[in-house]
Amino acid sequence: MTQSSYRIPVVTMFLLLALAIPGALGAGSSPSGYIVVGIAPSAQFDAHYAFSTIPTRVSFVDTSLGSAPLTYQWDFGDGSTSSEQNPGHNYIQRGTYTVSLTVKNAYGSSTAVKKDFISIGMSPRADFSASPVSGSLPLVVTFADQSQGQVATWKWDFGDGQSSSEQNPVHTYWTSGVYNVILTVTNDYGSSDTTKTRYISVVGPLTSKFTELPASGPAPLRVAFTDASAGNPTAWFWDFGDGGNSSARNPTHIFTAPGSYDVTLTVTREGDTDTSKQVVNAGSVPNADFSGTPLSLNIGESVRFTDKTTNAPTAWSWDFGDTATSSDQNPGHTYMAKGIYTVSLTAKNANGVDTEVKTSYVNVGVAPKAEFRPVIIPYQRTQVPMQVAFIDQTTGNPTSWQWDFGDGQTSGEQNPKHLYQKEGVYTVSLTAQNNFGRDTRVRTDLITVARGPAVDFSADRTIIGVGGRVTFTDLSLNAPTNWVWDFGDGSTGTGPKPDHVYRSTGVYDVTLIASNPDQSNSLTKNQYITVLNIPHAEFVADKTRGSAPLAVHFIDQSQGVPTSWKWDFGDGETTIEKNPVHTYSTLGTFTVSLTVSNVNGQDSITKTNYVVTTLAPVAEFKADRQVGKAPFIVQFTDLSKGNPTSWTWEFGDGTGSSDQNPRHIYLNEGAYDVRLTVSNQYGSDSVFKTGAQAPAPTVTVPVEVVTTPAQADITPTLTTLPVPTQSPLSPFMTVLAAGIGLVALAVASRK
Numbered sequence: 001m002t003q004s005s006y007r008i009p010v011v012t013m014f015l016l017l018a019l020a021i022p023g024a025l026g027a028g029s030s031p032s033g034y035i036v037v038g039i040a041p042s043a044q045f046d047a048h049y050a051f052s053t054i055p056t057r058v059s060f061v062d063t064s065l066g067s068a069p070l071t072y073q074w075d076f077g078d079g080s081t082s083s084e085q086n087p088g089h090n091y092i093q094r095g096t097y098t099v100s101l102t103v104k105n106a107y108g109s110s111t112a113v114k115k116d117f118i119s120i121g122m123s124p125r126a127d128f129s130a131s132p133v134s135g136s137l138p139l140v141v142t143f144a145d146q147s148q149g150q151v152a153t154w155k156w157d158f159g160d161g162q163s164s165s166e167q168n169p170v171h172t173y174w175t176s177g178v179y180n181v182i183l184t185v186t187n188d189y190g191s192s193d194t195t196k197t198r199y200i201s202v203v204g205p206l207t208s209k210f211t212e213l214p215a216s217g218p219a220p221l222r223v224a225f226t227d228a229s230a231g232n233p234t235a236w237f238w239d240f241g242d243g244g245n246s247s248a249r250n251p252t253h254i255f256t257a258p259g260s261y262d263v264t265l266t267v268t269r270e271g272d273t274d275t276s277k278q279v280v281n282a283g284s285v286p287n288a289d290f291s292g293t294p295l296s297l298n299i300g301e302s303v304r305f306t307d308k309t310t311n312a313p314t315a316w317s318w319d320f321g322d323t324a325t326s327s328d329q330n331p332g333h334t335y336m337a338k339g340i341y342t343v344s345l346t347a348k349n350a351n352g353v354d355t356e357v358k359t360s361y362v363n364v365g366v367a368p369k370a371e372f373r374p375v376i377i378p379y380q381r382t383q384v385p386m387q388v389a390f391i392d393q394t395t396g397n398p399t400s401w402q403w404d405f406g407d408g409q410t411s412g413e414q415n416p417k418h419l420y421q422k423e424g425v426y427t428v429s430l431t432a433q434n435n436f437g438r439d440t441r442v443r444t445d446l447i448t449v450a451r452g453p454a455v456d457f458s459a460d461r462t463i464i465g466v467g468g469r470v471t472f473t474d475l476s477l478n479a480p481t482n483w484v485w486d487f488g489d490g491s492t493g494t495g496p497k498p499d500h501v502y503r504s505t506g507v508y509d510v511t512l513i514a515s516n517p518d519q520s521n522s523l524t525k526n527q528y529i530t531v532l533n534i535p536h537a538e539f540v541a542d543k544t545r546g547s548a549p550l551a552v553h554f555i556d557q558s559q560g561v562p563t564s565w566k567w568d569f570g571d572g573e574t575t576i577e578k579n580p581v582h583t584y585s586t587l588g589t590f591t592v593s594l595t596v597s598n599v600n601g602q603d604s605i606t607k608t609n610y611v612v613t614t615l616a617p618v619a620e621f622k623a624d625r626q627v628g629k630a631p632f633i634v635q636f637t638d639l640s641k642g643n644p645t646s647w648t649w650e651f652g653d654g655t656g657s658s659d660q661n662p663r664h665i666y667l668n669e670g671a672y673d674v675r676l677t678v679s680n681q682y683g684s685d686s687v688f689k690t691g692a693q694a695p696a697p698t699v700t701v702p703v704e705v706v707t708t709p710a711q712a713d714i715t716p717t718l719t720t721l722p723v724p725t726q727s728p729l730s731p732f733m734t735v736l737a738a739g740i741g742l743v744a745l746a747v748a749s750r751k
Contacts (some may be wrong), residue, residue: 033671041066094121123190258283285352367437467559616683617642644678
């Protein structure tokens with residue numbers, strides 16, 4: 001045999017090694033799916049250290065994402081590097097250091113750089129931001145510390161004589177003005193401060209006001225209007241009374257026809273508005289106006305109206321709102337029916353005519369109907385204290401108002417503003433009154449003031465062994481929508497009901513930060529979880545499905561150094577061996593339990609319906625390869641037992657197959673879980689393979705009767721999990737041994 005006869009098998013062996021070794025090297029990390037296609041890394045990290053000592057040891061924590069295996073390259077910024085995943089590094093000189101981490105895998109690399117991330121023995125550099133930086137009284141401002149370096153103390157000067165030592169304080173400005181803010185930060189090595197000049201602008205109440213020049217003259221009359229409003233309005237709307245309008249701040253308008261025009265200016269600032277009115281007279285026409293007394297009266301009583309028109313009117317025309325009219329200058333009128341009446345006066349002279357209308361001016365025997373609405377500035381909705389403006393919308397000409405804001409405070413103003421000082425939900429009521437009666441409007445749970453979650457939580461157990469799993473449950477009130485957990489051992493979690501495994505003995509504090517759209521609150525339960533060196537029961541079996549008699553090898557995987565074992569195989573048989581082999585001789589579904597103990601305590605685990613002996617098939621399969629770049633071709637091979645007659649594959653990318661041994665192409669990058677369901681006349685079974693450990697199977701005892709095709713769709717399903725195996729060799733040596741075996745077989749076949 002020539003030397004060239006061995007080239008093909010040898011090359012084949014090395015190709016197999018090249019494909020297999022990356023997976024073998026990464027065997028310690030479970031992929032996120034059974035088939036993993038091109039998951040590139042994303043570098044992330046954090047660090048923990050004490051800044052006040054030299055030298056300082058910093059513990060770096062890798063939080064990178066990506067398919068295993070990953071390699072790591074750290075640059076600590078002081079000339080030192082490391083290739084560990086979670087290194088510790090000693091900084092021996094004062095300074096501020098930029099740290100970078102580069103992670104790589106078979107699909108690419110990623111680098112995270114944190115500039116000036118580590119500060120050793122250096123004084124901090126003060127910086128901050130605030131929101132909002134302007135607004136109306138009272139202005140609630142949230143300050144955020146953005147200082148660089150390690151900070152031990154904070155001192156804020158808000159510019160209004162008030163200060164704070166919190167890191168991120170919330171401060172309320174009660175007086176209008178423009179304020180400088182100073183932040184001073186310190187640590188053991190020094191201090192620094194920063195001043196933001198004229199940083200916070202607080203304005204008083206919004207008040208509409210304007211001047212006009214000229215205010216009167218012959219038509220056409222050109223008038224220049226100048227805004228003189230207080231409170232820093234952001235928008236203006238002018239109504240010139242002749243059909244014209246403008247949104248300019250200081251408009252000019254021409255009144256083309258003679259007349260007396262009511263000009264109004266409405267100014268706006270965030271949720272606040274205010275309106276003022278003045279009269280422009282073009283052509284010396286009358287400027288109609290009047291008053292009446294009394295304006296609240298009973299049926300049959302009279303109102304005396306007084307003309308107050310300027311510019312020498314010569315004729316008057318009154319409309320009293322009840323179909324009656326008059327041409328007297330100062331008439332009296334008796335109302336004979338209950339109602340709310342609008343009164344108008346039209347005054348004339350040789351130059352023109354003008355009309356004044358007073359809506360709902362006279363009340364004859366009508367009690368009020370109370371109504372109101374709240375107005376809240378948007379940025380204050382999540383702050384405490386929170387200011388609310390209440391707008392009276394009562395009909396029936398009320399003459400007095402009594403407000404109850406629900407927090408023990410009241411007001412007699414018509415349109416009050418109220419400051420809620422504490423978070424909560426408040427019911428508001430308004431009682432409006434006039435000479436003919438009163439009415440009350442109550443709006444339940446109308447005002448919600450920064451109602452953050454009332455944080456609470458529980459654990460299903462608080463004393464566990466090493467490796468024990470604890471399920472935490474959020475019990476917070478006020479509808480939290482986001483949860484961040486700190487389990488006390490350096491690990492964190494999210495969600496309302498996370499599970500966590502404690503892997504070291506100790507006593508741990510647990511903290512929950514719960515948030516809703518209003519705010520975040522936290523609760524820490526000190527020394528809440530105690531982890532002892534007691535066993536944590538766990539086991540697996542080499543097989544869980546098959547035909548009777550079925551010999552099953554049970555393997556103890558308990559943690560915490562148990563010294564005794566007790567097995568219950570679910571068929572009436574027990575044993576105290578550590579890793580027993582048990583034979584199931586009858587058909588059925590069996591629940592298996594294991595109790596382990598040592599001098600510190602004991603723990604039990606029960607796996608319901610864990611072993612099934614059946615005539616139905618037992619699903620199993622393999623893939624020729626599991627990791628690669630897209631497009632990725634995988635050959636699936638059915639390994640099911642029990643003579644299945646049909647196969648249903650789900651490849652995890654939305655496609656499937658009914659072939660026994662399908663070949664599938666994954667076109668896109670991702671991690672995919674695969675399921676195979678096999679069936680015969682006695683039942684069906686499924687196996688689901690993922691990168692993470694699959695949940696315990698849900699088993700239905702098969703119907704051991706022959707089914708017709710119409711019945712096949714309702715045949716009970718058996719779910720089978722892949723059984724983990726352990727090699728006596730390392731992953732790399734196992735692959736290497738397999739390669740050598742291939743070469744040996746190839747040589748033997750040539751002889």
